[in-house]
Amino acid sequence: MNSNVVSQPPSLRVGIRRATVGDAAALAEFGARTFFETFAKDNTAQDMRQHLESAWRPELQRAEILDAAVDTLLACDADGGLAGFAQLRAGHAPACIPTVAAVELLRFYVDKPWQGRGVAHQLMQAVETRARARGACELWLGVWERNERAQAFYSKQGFRKVGTQIFVVGSDPQTDHVMLRDL
Numbered sequence: 001m002n003s004n005v006v007s008q009p010p011s012l013r014v015g016i017r018r019a020t021v022g023d024a025a026a027l028a029e030f031g032a033r034t035f036f037e038t039f040a041k042d043n044t045a046q047d048m049r050q051h052l053e054s055a056w057r058p059e060l061q062r063a064e065i066l067d068a069a070v071d072t073l074l075a076c077d078a079d080g081g082l083a084g085f086a087q088l089r090a091g092h093a094p095a096c097i098p099t100v101a102a103v104e105l106l107r108f109y110v111d112k113p114w115q116g117r118g119v120a121h122q123l124m125q126a127v128e129t130r131a132r133a134r135g136a137c138e139l140w141l142g143v144w145e146r147n148e149r150a151q152a153f154y155s156k157q158g159f160r161k162v163g164t165q166i167f168v169v170g171s172d173p174q175t176d177h178v179m180l181r182d183l
């Protein structure tokens with residue numbers, strides 16, 4: 001047997017459904033935890049604390065779920081536990097997005113044990129279906145310039161860099177790559 005062959009974990013399937021207000025608390029916990037796990041090592045404790053308090057609270061996620069401009073899709077395991085989620089948001093676009101028919105992929109998070117196992121791809125397919133149902137012809141997103149794993153994933157999914165924008169974490173103005181793809 002060739003010892004250079006690294007065995008890949010098997011792909012996993014999840015169920016994907018729209019979030020309801022009953023999911024708000026679990027979504028707030030999941031979003032804050034995943035953000036912390038992904039970005040705490042590259043940010044100060046104070047910036048992290050400020051950001052988590054400003055972005056992740058059950059009442060905020062409840063409002064997002066009820067917002068007609070936002071679609072919240074949950075990827076759930078066989079027991080109903082959250083493996084990931086995605087949010088689409090209509091009506092926002094920076095100047096480098098040339099068309100009004102583009103919808104924003106506002107958030108896209110997969111939990112650590114599910115990363116690298118096809119769940120992100122499955123969730124992206126559901127995002128595309130939902131974005132097309134909204135009448136969008138393009139999908140755009142912002143991804144931190146230092147988040148190389150996410151950039152690699154988005155490139156695999158057909159996104160290309162079209163510009164930059166600033167995303168403030170606590171008191172730190174960070175540069176995001178703006179990426180765009182056709183639907």
Ligand SMILES: CC(C)(COP(=O)(O)OP(=O)(O)OC[C@H]1O[C@@H](n2cnc3c(N)ncnc32)[C@H](O)[C@@H]1OP(=O)(O)O)[C@@H](O)C(=O)NCCC(=O)NCCS
Binds near residue numbers: 034038149
């Ligand atoms: C971004 C995310 C959704 C991607 O899902 P995933 O299951 O990890 O994606 P995949 O494993 O299919 O693809 C990631 C690619 O990055 C590569 N990669 C892994 N670690 C990497 C690293 N440290 N630097 C650069 N590339 C990396 C992988 O090898 C893979 O490419 P390959 O399939 O060609 O080997 C997921 O990692 C995630 O939720 N991360 C935490 C939250 C986050 O960053 N969300 C995005 C915010 S914009």
